[in-house]
Structures are given as structure tokens and as C-alpha cells.
Amino acid sequence: MKSIKLVIIGDNSVGKTCLFTSYVERKFPTDYVPNVFGGYTATKTVDGKPFTLGIWDTAGQPEYDRLRPLAYPQTDVYLICFSLLSPESYDHVRTKWYPEISHFGPSTAAFLLIGTKLDLRDSSAIIDELRNRHMAPIQYQQGVAMCRDIGADMYLECSALTLQGVDVVFEEGMRAVVNPRSTRKRKNTCIIL
Numbered sequence: 001m002k003s004i005k006l007v008i009i010g011d012n013s014v015g016k017t018c019l020f021t022s023y024v025e026r027k028f029p030t031d032y033v034p035n036v037f038g039g040y041t042a043t044k045t046v047d048g049k050p051f052t053l054g055i056w057d058t059a060g061q062p063e064y065d066r067l068r069p070l071a072y073p074q075t076d077v078y079l080i081c082f083s084l085l086s087p088e089s090y091d092h093v094r095t096k097w098y099p100e101i102s103h104f105g106p107s108t109a110a111f112l113l114i115g116t117k118l119d120l121r122d123s124s125a126i127i128d129e130l131r132n133r134h135m136a137p138i139q140y141q142q143g144v145a146m147c148r149d150i151g152a153d154m155y156l157e158c159s160a161l162t163l164q165g166v167d168v169v170f171e172e173g174m175r176a177v178v179n180p181r182s183t184r185k186r187k188n189t190c191i192i193l
Contacts, residue, residue, distance in 0.1 A: 001043070002051040004177045006170070007071055009097055010081030011089040012060040015116035018160035019081065020057040023170050028161045046174045053174060069104035076177045078111040079169065080150075084121045084138045084157065085130065090146065098150045110176035113152040114169055115143045119159035153181065 008016045021029040024040050040055045056071050058064070080097045082089040093113065101111060120126050121137045130136055140157065147155035153176045158165030 002049075002178075003054060004051050004076045004174055005054045005056065005074055006077050006079065006173050007056045007058060007075045008079045008081060009058050009068070009101070010060055010079075010114075010116075011083075011086070011092050011096075014060065014081050014083040014086065014089045015160055016060065016079075016081050017057055019079075019114070019116060019158065019166065019169065020055060022160040022163055022166050024055075026163070028163075044174060046171060046178050049178050051174070051178070053170075055170075069100065072101065072105040075101075075105050075109045077173045078105065078109060079114050079173055080111055080152065081114045081116050082138070083117050084115045084143075085117050085126055087130075087135050087138060090138045090142065093146055094150060110153045110173070110180060112169070112173055112176060113143060113147045113150070113155045115140075115155070115157040117159065117161075118157045118164060119162050 008020055010016050018029055020040070039057070040053075042053055043050060044053045045051075056075075058068050058071055078101050080093055080101070082093050098111075101109070115138060121139075127137065143155045143157065146152075154172055156165060156169050156172060158169050160166060
């Protein structure tokens with residue numbers, strides 16, 4: 001049976017561990033437990049093909065910048081996550097995360113761009129808080145634009161709290177490996193769902 005290694009990356013506090021935990025446990029975690037590397041392995045089926053899925057949840061803090069790339073060898077697909085409530089984490093997709101996987105990761109690995117915390121994007125309290133800092137939540141079309149700019153396979157949005165889009169994120173991550181594009185080079189176009 002084929003194995004697939006999926007690695008989740010992104011800034012600290014964008015919701016990577018909550019996304020991972022919500023997918024695995026089918027519920028939002030009630031206790032926050034920061035991690036350096038979290039892991040999960042299960043047998044999954046996508047498009048009728050069985051395989052072993054291994055998920056690696058990585059730490060986004062700068063103090064782990066030298067350690068995190070140790071998780072990258074043999075990666076089949078990356079989920080590059082940013083918070084829809086954090087323009088800074090969105091900017092870091094281009095300035096930190098895409099360059100990091102391009103430098104340290106396999107050039108053949110698929111990568112999806114994931115906007116997290118979808119349930120909060122339209123929250124008036126969040127919008128007001130961001131407006132006070134002369135910012136706004138990241139909108140869907142901005143995610144699409146970033147996807148195209150970095151050549152991600154796909155752009156998706158999700159909420160770990162409500163589970164909206166969580167299964168789709170992992171299914172499409174697996175599908176990007178099981179049914180890859182004919183050629184994969186950095187800076188290709190992306191598919192929008």
C-alpha cells in the first residue's frame with residue numbers, strides 16, 4: 001500500500017494544530033497543547049485507492065526555524081496554512097513558507113494553500129479589532145491570488161471549530177498526491193474549488 005506524507009506548516013497560532021486535531025478527532029480541541037512535531041497515521045481511501053496517510057503537524061515559531069525542515073524529507077504534500085484574520089500570516093506565505101519548502105523540501109511535493117478560522121472572518125468584533133489596526137480579514141479572492149502567485153495546487157478555506165471544509169482540506173491534499181498534475185514545478189497555476 002502506498003504511503004503519503006502530509007506536512008502542515010504556517011505561522012504560530014494560525015490554527016494548524018486545531019485543524020489537525022479536528023480532522024483526527026472529529027471535534028475542536030478544548031485544550032491547547034503547543035507542539036514541535038505532532039503525528040498521526042491511518043489508512044485512508046481516496047478515489048477508490050487505499051494508502052497510508054501520515055500527517056506531521058509542525059511548530060511555526062521562529063525558534064523552530066532550524067528544526068522544522070527536518071520534517072520535510074520525503075514529504076508528498078504540504079498544507080501551507082495562514083489565518084484569515086491575520087494579514088501578517090498571509091504575507092508570510094510568500095516571504096517565509098513558500099521559500100522554506102522550496103529550499104528544504106522535495107521539488108515534486110504538492111502544496112495546498114489553506115486559509116483557517118473561516119468561522120471568524122465575518123465576526124463584527126474581529127472586523128472592528130482589525131480595523132482599529134488599519135487591517136481587514138483576508139478575503140477569498142486574496143487567497144486565490146496568493147495561490148496563483150506561489151503556484152499552489154489549490155486554495156481552500158476551513159474552520160477547525162465548525163469542521164467546515166476540514167475533510168475537504170485533507171481529501172484534496174491526498175488527492176493531489178494520488179492524482180498528481182502531469183508535471184509539478186514550483187510556480188504552476190492552481191485549481192480553485
